[in-house]
Amino acid sequence: GQNIDQPTEMTATEGAIVQINCTYQTSGFNGLFWYQQHAGEAPTFLSYNVLDGLEEKGRFSSFLSRSKGYSYLLLKELQMKDSASYLCAVGDNYGQNFVFGPGTRLSVLP
């Protein structure tokens, strides 16, 4: 089966750090992606992990543990514009099929 879990909602304060977790169970694995989606807009790519460990890209970092079926997205120095949904997606079946999680809606408060 295919299952991806994320918290439904999170709230954080401007300037703070927030960690959004994602757990997955898929029949295959060809990498894990994080996307950002503002309300009413299309998802935009944030990060890709295929090996265990941390990938850092500016204020955003993403971590993967394949043995645990677990990833997180770390957002530092939060800004109001970071208020959005964050989607975890797993490339399944040799990358031919992408499974998205339900998304985590992050609200950044002043």
Next chain:
Amino acid sequence: DTGVSQDPRHKITKRGQNVTFRCDPISEHNRLYWYRQTLGQGPEFLTYFQNEAQLEKSRLLSDRFSAERPKGSFSTLEIQRTEQGDSAMYLCASSLAAGEDEQYFGPGTRLTVT
């Protein structure tokens, strides 16, 4: 090239009618995906093309749904005999090649079935 485009952006139709959506991917991308997204949920995979070949189709996809990519460039998604449950945002995405390449999403077509 400014990215993935989709047409129309909004479609309102009556139950039982057929609708067709178009997606124009980024020109050098040979992979094209269709997704459906409802409010508060992540995108749900529908189907995917490698050039003109449809290589994968979700088992959840009804026979009323069909997609084509005749020349390996733009793609169309047709829904026949629409139902109210088909109301959703239909997203198209393209990528350069293999699974590790990020997908670039279009703005989506919002379908409302009355």
